[in-house]
Amino acid sequence: RKEVEQDPGPFNVPEGATVAFNCTYSNSASQSFFWYRQDCRKEPKLLMSVYSSGNEDGRFTAQLNRASQYISLLIRDSKLSDSATYLCVVDLNDYKLSFGAGTTVTVRA
Amino acid sequence: DAGVTQSPTHLIKTRGQHVTLRCSPISGHKSVSWYQQVLGQGPQFIFQYYEKEERGRGNFPDRFSARQFPNYSSELNVNALLLGDSALYLCASSSTAQQYFGPGTRLTVT
Numbered sequence: 001r002k003e004v005e006q007d008p009g010p011f012n013v014p015e016g017a018t019v020a021f022n023c024t025y026s027n028s029a030s031q032s033f034f035w036y037r038q039d040c041r042k043e044p045k046l047l048m049s050v051y052s053s054g055n056e057d058g059r060f061t062a063q064l065n066r067a068s069q070y071i072s073l074l075i076r077d078s079k080l081s082d083s084a085t086y087l088c089v090v091d092l093n094d095y096k097l098s099f100g101a102g103t104t105v106t107v108r109a
Numbered sequence: 110d111a112g113v114t115q116s117p118t119h120l121i122k123t124r125g126q127h128v129t130l131r132c133s134p135i136s137g138h139k140s141v142s143w144y145q146q147v148l149g150q151g152p153q154f155i156f157q158y159y160e161k162e163e164r165g166r167g168n169f170p171d172r173f174s175a176r177q178f179p180n181y182s183s184e185l186n187v188n189a190l191l192l193g194d195s196a197l198y199l200c201a202s203s204s205t206a207q208q209y210f211g212p213g214t215r216l217t218v219t
Contacts, residue, residue, distance in 0.1 A: 004151070041215075043211060043212050043213050087151050095140070095159070095165045097142075097144075097152075098154070099144075099152045099153070101150050102150075102151055
């Protein structure tokens with residue numbers, strides 16, 4: 001079983017729509033959780049950390065469910081610039097990040 | 110401030126050859142990690158170095174090795190290249206839990 005699994009998508013949504021997707025992780029000892037954004041042929045960039053209480057950053061909302069071992073990301077009022085691959089990332093310890101394969105989101109005009 | 114830098118940006122090698130990839134971390138960061146990203150997959154952890162010592166190693170064969178220098182820059186070496194080593198190799202530096210990625214080196218093995 002993979003450490004982090006994501007729905008690959010693609011999610012094709014119109015501008016202004018809301019899109020949400022999840023990822024699941026296998027190791028219950030996981031310490032920290034993140035969403036990274038990766039544009040085509042570029043490096044991953046941290047979008048937001050995910051906290052147990054849930055957190056928002058502008059149009060982005062992340063949730064963590066430790067009991068069910070899943071993490072979610074919701075994007076409100078989608079912009080064309082939100083088109084990217086979103087990587088779910090789990091940190092088991094101080095040094096190793098485990099990445100999912102990514103969820104592709106395409107926002108159309 | 111300069112971010113993480115990597116060189117070269119692109120590289121083409123043939124099977125059986127050796128390659129060295131280089132990374133310079135953000136100033137003040139003492140930890141460097143290496144990841145391999147094959148097309149269509151997420152990055153896979155290869156190594157982490159902290160203060161010139163190997164701190165962790167992922168599930169990669171011994172053909173992969175790395176080291177960190179006194180100035181905290183790092184090299185990733187891959188021997189006896191295989192076609193399957195074609196990937197984007199990412200370096201990340203960190204001072205706390207957050208890792209900052211460089212632009213990567215795109216390696217093509219023919």
